[in-house]
Structures are given as structure tokens and as C-alpha cells.
Amino acid sequence: MKGSRAWLSTVLGVVVAGAYLVPVYWMVVTSLKEPGDIFATPPRLLPAPATLGAYTGSVLGSPGVLRGLANSTIIGLATTLVTLALALPAAYGLARFRIRFANAVLLLFLVAQMIPAINVALPMFVIFSRLDMVNTYAGLVLANCSLALPLAVTVLRPYFLTVPGEVVEAARVDGCGHWSAFWRVALPVSVPGMVTVAVVSFLGAWGEFVFALSLTTREEMQPVSVVLAGLTNAFGTRWNDVMAVSAVVALPIFLAFLFLQRFVVGGLTAGATKG
Amino acid sequence: MKPSRARAGRPSVPPVAYAFVLPAVLFMVATVLYPLAFTVDLSFRDVGLREIVAGGGEFAGLANYRAELGGAEFRSALWTSMVYTVVSVALSFAAGLALxxxxNHRFPGRGLLRSALLVAWVLPSVVSANIWRWLLDGTYGLLNAALRGLGLLDADVFWLVQPATALASVIVATVWSTAPFAMILLLAGLQSIPGPVHEAATIDGAGPWQRFSRITLPLLRPVSVTVLLLLFVTTFKTFDTIYLMTRGGPGDATTILPIHAYLEAFSFFRFGTGAAATTIMLLIPLALSLFYFRALRREEVA
Incomplete structure (x- = not known):
């Protein structure tokens, strides 16, 4: 009796999740259709025949999309590195020492996560215009790090809190300085946190749109999120192409989610629930 | 003065401690606090296309604020923001709670289904906004085809072209992305309610609805407040979904505050009034995050 009710829940669950994910299914199906097939009425629920034409044509065959993907990769990797370099010592410092103004610092990180991106993008455009930093990787990396850094500190600080102070002290007695105690004793403990931060920072920059839109005016500097947005502006949108590019943009997120789900979900909800 | 050795293993603060934290703090000051202060300065000036690069801009006093607060566009955007945010948050919370x-029941495949639903949340908003535009397409969209198939529709509905349906559409797209986020936080909250509480209530004769409304909901209150607050803040600052689905249109039907500020600055090159708009708009998330921060500190102390 109980067993069959549990299975009934499974069936219901599959129906609910299936209905919920229709949009994702529709993206994939549309991306595999032939151009003429998109305008079939009623729409076909399966691509017949399925083709990778949209992928070979408007992803691999489009210099603009490829450049967007390259730009996003560069910006994402640089954002990840800078974020880790700044967040690791900061999270350690906040966890290990009772520094003054620690509350103010944590508040700064919290508020930074809550303000609308346009509030920073607007002045940044003016500041970067004067510094000649519009349309530069450096500008976009700085902007993306301002989003990634607070989350990174939030994720990493609890790891360093688990390192007993005595262990660090013992290392110091053995002749380690503060930096090498951090480097040799505390850092290894935080490796899962570092993976989370790396994944979340990269994916955050990869999908970021407001800064990407505001801080680039030249096409060759646009990240793929802006390139993708541009594809739908044209009259008579070729939706199979748009969905193929969308699927490629979503791919790293799907992969990370599939193989590193623990880190991704843990990281994002940690940022949401802890100060 | 407090004793310097407050906790075992936490020695008095050596100066090097600040060296660990300082780079990140300086970075945040430079990339967030300075731009925010800069915006306040901009908001008191007359800044057009020329002044963006050249600098300066005539001091305009409160003129930008007066123009914004007195203008129909800002008021309309504020109202649309509130409707959009409140309705989205309410629906997202309800859907998230139901899920x-x-x-929260044990059944085979539960973990997998939980993960599957989270896909909607982790999808980049540029991607999901595009998918929704395509689903809602008036002529070839899947939604109209489905409704036609069910006999609910005999003429094409251009969802994103009519004011009322456009606002409803961006709300649906938003809720689709945020409900799984509410779900995962609420699920964690539900799982922290001990099973015996429910069992005791069942023995006392409480039905499922009574158990839900008298036990689950009250015990879930602290988590619910956090979820509602986070949903509000994230929804209030939405930009991508609306910009990509409607550009704030038709007319200004879906122009929420971030879209209004963006258009003011980047489409009309009125950076002064755009800065005033963002500065006023900032007050809402700022107040909420202070409230949230105090609640978190209290939790940590308790």
C-alpha cells in the first residue's frame, strides 16, 4: 500500500517536472529543426528530420558567435582567477582574526549582492569612458568580479571557520609565517569551496548581461550573452539558429550542473542564505 | 575594552590580519561604493553625451530628482516595478512551497526530480528569456498551438504585444526561473521540522490541511521570511528577462525601474536623470538588506 503510493508520487513528479521543463525541451527541439520546419502549424513536437544545421551554420559558421564565445571564456576565466585571488585571503582573514569593522565588511559584501546591476553599470560606463576602459576585457572583468567577490567570500568563510585556530597556531610555532600558515594549512581545507567559487564565478560571468550590454559598444568585444540578444532583434527571427546559440550558451551550465551539482547548488544557496 | 583573547585559538589581531582582508575590501570600494557615490554626484548634474567623456556637467541641484519624481515615466515605472515584483514573488513563493x-515526501526518484526542476533556475536569463519569446510567439509559438489544440483559442494571441498580456508574460517567465530557487530553500526549511511533531498531531486527530496550516506554516515562518525577502530583492532588480522579452514595452507596459534607468541613460543619453532614478531606486534594496543583515546577525548570536 505504502509502496504503491510512493510510486504514484513518482509518476506525478515526473509529470510535473516534465511539464515544468517544456521550455528547455522546446529549445533543444527547435535547435535541431530545419529552417522550414519552424513555421509548421501545428508545430511538430519532434524534429523530423533532425539536423545539426543550426549548430554548424550559425554557431560554428558564425564568426560573431564564435568571437562572443571566446570573449565570454576569456572574461569568465579572468573573473574566476581575480575573484579567487581576492576572496581566499579575505575569507581567511575574516574567519581567523577578530578584525575590527568585520561587521561593516560583511555588510558591504551583503549589500553588494543586493543592489541592481544597473546601479553600478551606469556610473561604471561613465567612469570607464573617461578612463578609456569601455570595450576592454579589463573593464568587464572588474565589473564581473564585483558581482562574484561577495558571493565568493560568503562561500569560503565557513570553510576557514572549520580550521581550528590551534592547528594554525601549531604551524606558526613550527616557524610558519601568517601567510605560509594560510597557504599550507588553511588553503587545502577550502578546496571544495574553491571549486564552488570557481564554477559559480565563471558561470556568473558567462551568463552576465547588464554589464556586458552597458560596457561594450563595439561588436568584437561583446560577450556571447550580448551576441545572443542581438540575434533576436532582426525581423523574422530564425528561431532554430537562436535556439542553437542559446543551447550552446546554456551548455557549460548544464555540464557544471550535471557533474558538479553539489558545488553549484551549494554555492548559490549559501550565498542566498548566509551573510 | 574587551579582552583581546576573546576565544581560544583566536589571538589578538596582528596587523597582518588586515592585509588579508584589505585587497578585497578596497576592490569592493572601488567597484561598488565608488560608482554608487559617483552616481549620486552625476544625479546632481546635467550630464549628456558630451559630458560622459569630457567630464564636468553643469551643477543642476535637485532638477534631475524633480524631473524624475514629478515625471509620469518614473512613477509609471515605480508602479509597474511594484506590481511586477509583488505578483512574481507571491506566485514564485506559492509555486515553490507547493513543490x-x-x-518533502519520500518516493523513488525524488532527488532526480529536485535536480531537474533546478535546471530552470540555473539557466542563464538570456537563454530563458529567448526561449519564452519563442514559446509566446503569436504565429508559430508553442503556447498558442497548445491552446488552439485544446480549443481554448481561435485567433492568434500576440502575448508580448498587448500591454496586459505582456506584463503577465514576463511575470510567468520570471516565476518559472525563481520558483525552483524558492523551492530549494523552503525544502531545506521543511526538512528541519522534526517528524515527531507531525506524528503527534496526527495522533491528536489533525488532518493533512490542519497539519499544514497549524504546524508546517508557523514552523516555516523564519525560512519563509528569508525566502520572501530574497525573492523580492532579486525580482526587484530584474533586467535581462524583461529587456530581452519586451524592452519594457509595448509602450511602457513592462518598463520596471531598472529598465527605465537603463533606457534613460543608454538610449536617451540622459545620464543625470538616469543617475537620479537609480539613486532613488536603490533605497528599496538597501533598506531590505539592512533589515536582512540585522536578522542574520541576530540568528548568528542566538
Missing amino acids: AVFL
Whole structure:
């Protein structure tokens, strides 16, 4: 009796999740259709025949999309590195020492996560215009790090809190300085946190749109999120192409989610629930 | 003065401690606090296309604020923002709670379904906004085809072209992305309610609805407040979904505050009034995050 009710829940669950994910299914199906097939009425629920034409044509065959993907990769990797370099010592410092103004610092990180991106993008455009930093990787990396850094500190600080102070002290007695105690004793403990931060920072920059839109005016500097947005502006949108590019943009997120789900979900909800 | 050795293993603060924290703090000051202060300065000036690069801009006093607060566009955007945010948050919370309650039962494949639903949340908003535009397409969209198939529709509905349906559409797209986020936080909250509480209530003769409304909901209150607050803040600052689905249109039907500020600055090159708009708009998330921060500190102390 109980067993069959549990299975009934499974069936219901599959129906609910299936209905919920229709949009994702529709993206994939549309991306595999032939151009003429998109305008079939009623729409076909399966691509017949399925083709990778949209992928070979408007992803691999489009210099603009490829450049967007390259730009996003560069910006994402640089954002990840800078974020880790700044967040690791900061999270350690906040966890290990009772520094003054620690509350103010944590508040700064919290508020930074809550303000609308346009509030920073607007002045940044003016500041970067004067510094000649519009349309530069450096500008976009700085902007993306301002989003990634607070989350990174939030994720990493609890790891360093688990390192007993005595262990660090013992290392110091053995002749380690503060930096090498951090480097040799505390850092290894935080490796899962570092993976989370790396994944979340990269994916955050990869999908970021407001800064990407505001801080680039030249096409060759646009990240793929802006390139993708541009594809739908044209009259008579070729939706199979748009969905193929969308699927490629979503791919790293799907992969990370599939193989590193623990880190991704843990990281994002940690940022949401802890100060 | 407090004793310097407050906790075992936490020695008095050596100066090097600040060296660990300082780079990140300086970075945040430079990339967030300075731009925010800079915006306040901009908001008191007359800044057009020329002044963006050249600098300066005539001091305009409160003129930008007066123009914004007195203008129909800002008021309309504020109203649209509130409707959009409140309705989205309410629906997202309700859907998230329903899903969380459902997933709180043990059944085969539960973990997998939980993960599957989270896909909607982790999808980049540029991607999901595009998908929604395509689903809602008036002529070839899947939604109209489905409604036609069910006999609910005999003429094409251009969802994103009519004011009322456009606002409803961006709300649906938003809720689709945020409900799984509410679900995962609420599910964690539900799982922290001990099973015996429910069992005791069942023995005392409480039905499922009574158990839900008298036990689950009250015990879930602290988590619910956090979820509602986070949903509000994230929804209030939405930009991508609306910009990509409607550009704030038709007319200004879906122009919420971030879209209004963006258009003011980047489409009309009125950076002064755009800065004033963002500065006023900032007050809402700022007040909420202070409230949230105090609640978190209290939790940590308790």
C-alpha cells in the first residue's frame, strides 16, 4: 500500500517536472529543426528530420558567435582567477582574526549582492569612458568580479571557520609565517569551496548581461550573452539558429550542473542564505 | 575594552590580519561604493553625451530628482516595478512551497526530480528569456498551438504585444526561473521540522490541511521570511528577462525601474536623470538588506 503510493508520487513528479521543463525541451527541439520546419502549424513536437544545421551554420559558421564565445571564456576565466585571488585571503582573514569593522565588511559584501546591476553599470560606463576602459576585457572583468567577490567570500568563510585556530597556531610555532600558515594549512581545507567559487564565478560571468550590454559598444568585444540578444532583434527571427546559440550558451551550465551539482547548488544557496 | 583573547585559538589581531582582508575590501570600494557615490554626484548634474567623456556637467541641484519624481515615466515605472515584483514573488513563493511540500515526501526518484526542476533556475536569463519569446510567439509559438489544440483559442494571441498580456508574460517567465530557487530553500526549511511533531498531531486527530496550516506554516515562518525577502530583492532588480522579452514595452507596459534607468541613460543619453532614478531606486534594496543583515546577525548570536 505504502509502496504503491510512493510510486504514484513518482509518476506525478515526473509529470510535473516534465511539464515544468517544456521550455528547455522546446529549445533543444527547435535547435535541431530545419529552417522550414519552424513555421509548421501545428508545430511538430519532434524534429523530423533532425539536423545539426543550426549548430554548424550559425554557431560554428558564425564568426560573431564564435568571437562572443571566446570573449565570454576569456572574461569568465579572468573573473574566476581575480575573484579567487581576492576572496581566499579575505575569507581567511575574516574567519581567523577578530578584525575590527568585520561587521561593516560583511555588510558591504551583503549589500553588494543586493543592489541592481544597473546601479553600478551606469556610473561604471561613465567612469570607464573617461578612463578609456569601455570595450576592454579589463573593464568587464572588474565589473564581473564585483558581482562574484561577495558571493565568493560568503562561500569560503565557513570553510576557514572549520580550521581550528590551534592547528594554525601549531604551524606558526613550527616557524610558519601568517601567510605560509594560510597557504599550507588553511588553503587545502577550502578546496571544495574553491571549486564552488570557481564554477559559480565563471558561470556568473558567462551568463552576465547588464554589464556586458552597458560596457561594450563595439561588436568584437561583446560577450556571447550580448551576441545572443542581438540575434533576436532582426525581423523574422530564425528561431532554430537562436535556439542553437542559446543551447550552446546554456551548455557549460548544464555540464557544471550535471557533474558538479553539489558545488553549484551549494554555492548559490549559501550565498542566498548566509551573510 | 574587551579582552583581546576573546576565544581560544583566536589571538589578538596582528596587523597582518588586515592585509588579508584589505585587497578585497578596497576592490569592493572601488567597484561598488565608488560608482554608487559617483552616481549620486552625476544625479546632481546635467550630464549628456558630451559630458560622459569630457567630464564636468553643469551643477543642476535637485532638477534631475524633480524631473524624475514629478515625471509620469518614473512613477509609471515605480508602479509597474511594484506590481511586477509583488505578483512574481507571491506566485514564485506559492509555486515553490507547493513543490517543496511535494518533494518533502519520500518516493523513488525524488532527488532526480529536485535536480531537474533546478535546471530552470540555473539557466542563464538570456537563454530563458529567448526561449519564452519563442514559446509566446503569436504565429508559430508553442503556447498558442497548445491552446488552439485544446480549443481554448481561435485567433492568434500576440502575448508580448498587448500591454496586459505582456506584463503577465514576463511575470510567468520570471516565476518559472525563481520558483525552483524558492523551492530549494523552503525544502531545506521543511526538512528541519522534526517528524515527531507531525506524528503527534496526527495522533491528536489533525488532518493533512490542519497539519499544514497549524504546524508546517508557523514552523516555516523564519525560512519563509528569508525566502520572501530574497525573492523580492532579486525580482526587484530584474533586467535581462524583461529587456530581452519586451524592452519594457509595448509602450511602457513592462518598463520596471531598472529598465527605465537603463533606457534613460543608454538610449536617451540622459545620464543625470538616469543617475537620479537609480539613486532613488536603490533605497528599496538597501533598506531590505539592512533589515536582512540585522536578522542574520541576530540568528548568528542566538
